[in-house]
Amino acid sequence: MIQSNTITKELDVYAIRQQFPALNRQVKGQPLVYFDNAATTQKPQVVIDALVDYYTNYNANVHRGIHTLAEEATAAFEASRDAARQFINAASREEIIFTRGTTEGINLVAFTWGRKNIKAGDEIIITEMEHHSNIVPWQLLCEEKGATLRVIPQLNGELLLDEYKKLLSSRTKLVSVVHVSNALGTVNPVEEIIKLAHQAGALVMIDGAQSSVHLDIDVQAMDCDFFAFSSHKVYGPTGIGVLYGKKHILEAMPPFQGGGEMIKEVSMLKTTFNDLPYKFEAGTPNIGDAVVLKAALDYVSKVGKEKIRNHEKELLAYATEQVQQIPGIRIIGSAAEKVSVLSFVIDKVHPQDIGILLDNRGIAVRTGHHCAQPLMFCFGIPGTIRASFAMYNTKEEVDKLIVGLQKALKMLL
Amino acid sequence: MSDQKTIQEIENEIVEEFSLFDSWDDKYEYIIDLGKKLPVLEDKHKLDENKVRGCQSTVWLVADYIDGKVHFKADSDAVIVKGLISMLIRVLSGHTPDEIIQASLGFIQKIGMTTHLAQTRSNGLLAMVKQMKNFALAYKIKNTMSHGERSAETKSN
Structure with a gap:
């Protein structure tokens, strides 16, 4: 042996x-x-050290400060965005939005894209093996809009693609599927699912909470429209995650939360919104954990x-x-x-x-x-x-x- | 004076019994044994409304109020939880609402089972204790109210 x-x-x-x-x-x-480990991974020393290093040496608010610490923090924060872009092979850094985790990524899409684009009579397709975080946001949206949630069945842990094909129609607006099942470990055939959805004119969101630590993720090759993952399942800190979206789709989406950072100009009459990705990052972000995400992604890539x-x-x-x-x-x-x-x-x-x-x-x-x-x-x-x-x-x-x-x-x- | 042991005395007994065990395995074996011996709850009681929320396993708990004392019956589909319930019943069942409400239940910590009190979704001991005390409180309130009514009736007579 x-x-x-x-x-x-x-x-x-x-x-x-x-x-x-x-x-x-x-x-x-x-x-x-x-x-x-499917719940959360332990952290390597480099990740723990990076967190201590940030708070010890260059803790500052990002983007607007003119002083050295703010510049260092901003550089590290944006370097982490670049690392995340590379990790999932997104086309541009504008497509990488920092979130609290996969759950927030899915909720962001449901709240902004969903509220704008889903109408009464529309259909959203999910699968029988979704985590509650990829069920409930869509249920809430469907209830609000009078849309219908459809479910792809599975047998012994494998999705029944023939049933999926029957569910697809011109009413389908979105297909949201878990890449790897947290409960079973099944790797779903997302490429096929995405191709079929696109043929039906629907967008696709991939829940990558479990897949991103095990599989090589290439959102461009996969051709998904949205992809979300969490840092803490990739040996990184909790409280930070990434939502990827295709640029033209993100640009057409209304903002998520209002506040600082996400604006271009504010007057009492009207606010214009900031460019991507900041449009979706209202308020002071979770800088420390975002910075450390890079250390985790680098570590995984190095191994x-x-x-x-x-x-x-x-x-x-x-x-x-x-x-x-x-x-x-x-x-x-x-x-x-x-x-x-x-x-x-x-x-x-x-x-x-x-x-x-x-x-x-x-x-x-x-x-x-x-x-x-x-x-x-x-x-x-x-x-x-x-x-x-x-x-x-x-x-x-x-x-x-x-x-x-x-x-x-x-x-x- | 009644022969009945107080809640504190029963708690002390359990602590003493557990002090005889050398290892965690022995403790758990004893708890599992208690769980297996706990009388099965009749199916008519296994209703949704009798379920204790906050447990990963299903726990049913019912209470009766007889001659000023609360009597508990419970069951679970998990045997360790059942063993823990069995100890709670031994300690609390057959006492007055006031005694139950005031019980400190320090024995849980003393026998090293505090982890089962943690506020996680997987352990329901805390939820069970709460539910048992809620029953006692409900009987106490009901009791005071009916006493109140009776004294009001007496006055009007």
């Missing part, structure tokens, strides 16, 4: 682990095994997404195989294309009991409905146990999970 350390073509996972201080801690007297992906793929395959030893186990979501998520249930055992007993051994998994209640309903379960992997996880940790599960079941059954 090939060991995954020391080989240069592969990820040196043990060297990587040294860069994540949180992985050194103990939980309940045991070394932490962190398998809740190499392909290496990370291969490593995670190997881990997922190993975990999927090993977990079969557990009697009564049922893996939820068996799509051919999956990344980094192993979701399962065990006969006669509540996921919460497993979660508590694994935590008791220092193993962090997520249990519950993963903010995807409609999907859980389709599978006829209240929730699953989800182990999600990141670049720093090892096969030894998977082995600990298996032992943890066996011990938990011995106690519970």
